[in-house]
Amino acid sequence: MTATSTSATGRWTPRRIAIWTAVALLGAIAWGVLALARGESVNAVWLIVAALCSYAIAYRFYARFIANRVLGVDDQRATPAERLDNDVDFQPTDRRVLFGHHFAAIAGAGPLVGPVLAAQMGYLPGTMWIIFGVIFAGAVQDMVILFFSMRRDGKSLGQMAREEIGPLGGAAALLAVFAIMIILLAVLALVVVNALADSPWGTFSLAMTIPIALFMGFYLRVLRPGRVLETSAIGVGLLLLAIVLGGVIDHSSLAPAFTLSPKTLVACLVIYGFAASVLPVWMLLAPRDYLSTFMKVGTIGLLAVGILLTLPVLQNQAVTKFASSGKGPVFAGPLFPFVFIIIACGALSGFHALIASGTTPKLIEKESQIRMIGYGAMLTESFVAVMAMIAASILDQGLYFAMNSPPGVVGTTVQSASQAVTNLGFTITPDQLQAAAQQVEEQTLIARTGGAPTLAVGMSTIFSGAFGGDALKAFWYHFAIMFEALFILTTVDAGTRVGRFMLQDTLGNLWKPMSRPSWRPGVYLTSAIVVGAWGYFLYSGVSDPLGGINQLFPLFGIANQLLAAVALTVATTILIKSGRLRWVWVTAVPLAWDVAVTLTASWYKIFSSDPLIGFFAQRSKYQDALDAGKVIPPAKSLDDVSQVVTNSTVDGVLSILFAALIIVVIADAARIWFQTLSGRREPILAETPAEPSNLWAPSGLFPTAEDRARQAEQRAEPAGARGGRRGGSEESGSDG
């Protein structure tokens, strides 16, 4: 209970006061350096220091305050994992292991891509949003939803919305979840397509992950059941071999076979997504997930070490002129709200609410561990986003804009790109552009939008600075591309399957057989609908003359922040209904901010008269051209023009749908708030009644002195006197 967690461990010794004062001072100095530097070069280490000190203070004070005072975590109360332990989906899991699972589930390519795009406005606005956004919004959302779901035996966000708000809010929430899933998959797949198009090295390496995964699946199923580590080690080895072989293929006569156009890649991805959705999990999905988890943790760790070893200097400005003009080539629109839309994952990501309500809450040992798992894992993801911002900001600005502007702006040759970059106010010569591409052994780096190639160049600069020198630059570039593509495909195949089950469930309400997983026609039909939906947006993004990423990425951000609004609304409703009005600002303030951001962005996307920003303004501009039979650049033909008309209509309608969903959910919840607060409705909470807990475990990452004494006591007890705990065998280890 709160008393035990603050008594012995919370005493303010002089040493502890000195440590926290030092952390606060160091953080303040780092922020000061970042904020005051104008024109002089800033070392990336200041970004790291500012981030880590801010996280430490937020975790120690704010997260603790929310857990103890606002939510009232109670370690005397049994968690669903303890009460319902069935060794399948409910089982008490060591907090550090669960942290790993949860982090692997929430973090992927999102926190790597958004910051790279947002770097067009300078490193400062994006970094501030990543750090303050996570502290006050993103990590709060994750922890609070984790807690409320845990108190409801692991109910999903949609179920909680239905039970706590009402059927209308619940239905809107479900629709929001499905919509964001489709847009998310399309945008992430588009990042892969842009990274692999016309790159035989990257395409070959990624294609090889499929036979590697099939082999791993077979090995685990038939040869060595359950030997996951050994299988993953073999898989990672084969993967590195595939990257090296890719370099050989690149120079061989086989290269043309792996030089695929964006449209061919779309077809491949759609077929792959369909296969992953209908095949048994053991063949493709599970082994890929093992590979991806390994690569994820390994590469993120490597990036952190690389940055600390090389201490790179930022080339990006703190704030560029595009922050105020809103006319940047990477994405159009002013700093508010678009930086907060473009960077979703890493600061505030509604998608996490789906993971925090579902798998994770069923595995928690003790209530107080939500701080480490919910808040802590999100802080870690935020740190990944800060590193991505660094990787994008150490690049020469001319190169950054040559890579991230759509082909309509920079053209396709080094000359046209150099000219376009000069027009934007930066410099890079054609020779430098050529040399940069040659260094990483790519045909071209011009208009390689989507963030992945930029991040890969940044990472290869950092890695080759730390390990291996220039000779390994091309290897590190393709290593980074491969690892991002691997993440993304893992999200795409798992997401397609999850989407398929959601659709099967919904259609099952209309016609029973549809929801049966064993009825193959239903499986094929729903899988085809899901891949068809994201495949449509992917194809339209690839063939959009205006550049798919700058059209679709804002839509993805809006959808993700919309889901965050749903999650924060559910949390706010529960706080109000449970009589915690004085603490309601903890979720209500981030909710208000998120709604302001999302609705302002939707307003721009729907009503802006600037065809670069507003979908309908864009539509009428190109429709007029079509009517007059005129081709306006960057369109090259009348077909292109009509493509823009179709895309902007669909995107505009989607923007309206998203904005309407937010308004419906909040209006429905506001009705409940009003009724509860005015006393007209007796608040009914769907919380599971408390049962006493017989299980004990430390709540923080490192056991405290008190925890250790308790552990020693426990070991002295006869075996079997207490509930079993998954993975507890190493608890006796002396961490810290």
Added chain:
Amino acid sequence: MARLQPAVARTLWYLREVMGENAYDHYLEHQRRDHPDDRVLSRREFERRRMDQLDDHPRARCC
């Protein structure tokens, strides 16, 4: 080196837990504790059941 050994052991333990390699051991423990009279699945059967269970309960991966 003597100090390194527990660190290596702990890292290995952590990797096994996170990747699910210890799942069978936990299952055996669970059976012994809660269902001592039931037949125990072999590792092959257990891993098969565990994997096939995921077929119909896919876990979302975020971005």
